Amino acid sequence: MGSKQRREREKEALRQEILDAARELFVNEGYENVSMRRIAEKIEYSPTTIYLYFDDKLSLLYAICEETFARLAKRMESIARDSKDPVEALKLGCRAYVDFGLKNPNHYKVTFINHPQHPRDDKRHAKEESMGMRAYGNLRAAVEACIKAKKFRETNVEAVTQMIWAGGHGITSLLITMPGFPWVKKSELIDLMIDTLVDGLMA
Amino acid sequence: MGSKQRREREKEALRQEILDAARELFVNEGYENVSMRRIAEKIEYSPTTIYLYFDDKLSLLYAICEETFARLAKRMESIARDSKDPVEALKLGCRAYVDFGLKNPNHYKVTFINHPQHPRDDKRHAKEESMGMRAYGNLRAAVEACIKAKKFRETNVEAVTQMIWAGGHGITSLLITMPGFPWVKKSELIDLMIDTLVDGLMA
């Protein structure tokens, strides 16, 4: 009886179909501008069908964010591998992070800016953010490499990592959420931030 | 006929009452968790009465944000006045900004993080953000003073101002939106950011 396996395959396929539809809508129009009914319409099922595959709208979002995080983490890892100089690697990693955010603004919004948290959110949180933690770990490793190579002066690795993250996030999020503001050239702003932070950390 | 004036005074009083109720609810529970009906209930009027005083929910929010901005701008200005050293003034200003955000997280969320923009948003935007621009102007002036005093090396004032803002905003927004993350001590993180940026900018 391969029928059971086939049905399970079909179930998984529909799950993916829902995910794909939701991702496209979320990314193009933003999380809160997309209704469950619209997602359902897109996949040509009834709205309630989605609830057979996902707990709620937020879970749908979390699942998509995980994918996104995975892509980001992968990119950061390949940068770390390909670079020789640890400082250069860190800089490239930061740029990659910001660029990633600017290229996927709605994704970024949803994962880092709005970051809607479930009411009564326990193990769910930790699990969904595993990929995010992996990306954070990459950044931390890059910082640690700079310190080990004596390029940075000895300091609290955790704090420095978080500060650099905050620097990148600050630029990314402001550029995304306030597009009407008279910003200077984006790349100038990004480079200035990264260079200034790194300069300030130099031994 | 003083009756006309009296009625106008009463109208203004109700407007303030609405604003006060909305502010308290927004600040305590967050913008999107508060419904017009709840605000109405609090002031003991029907929900539609609010629409006689404000265009919509977002306008209510904007009005409140203006007040908040004004407070922030005032604080920053007094810091600028009281400090002698321009670099110290800049540092204190940044700290004041971050502290302000952390002390009023829901206000900060609503003004800087979510920053909901009206669809078909023209002069409204510019006007509502006048106070924000004033605060930005203060920061810019502080940066300019550092450059004029030859403490910072000559650079693009606009870019440096925006970078510093992004640095402060990055920390503030991350601390607010991801309270579950294993952050290092807040004050350590804030000081590290400010000191590192300023060090990186020093002549």
Next chain:
DNA sequence: CAGTATGCTTAACACTGTTAAGTAAGAGGA
């Protein structure tokens, strides 16, 4: 072939922001 489990849908609930229409009270003029 009967019975049951599976996968999906229809209908509904309790909300949301917002608008149109209606009502009651007070002001202004004769």
Next chain:
DNA sequence: TCCTCTTACTTAACAGTGTTAAGCATACTG
């Protein structure tokens, strides 16, 4: 004082939201 008209507010409703409970076929199992 009486009538009219404006002002301030309310009630009812619309169109939408996320989500759940109940029902209905289809397909699998004994």
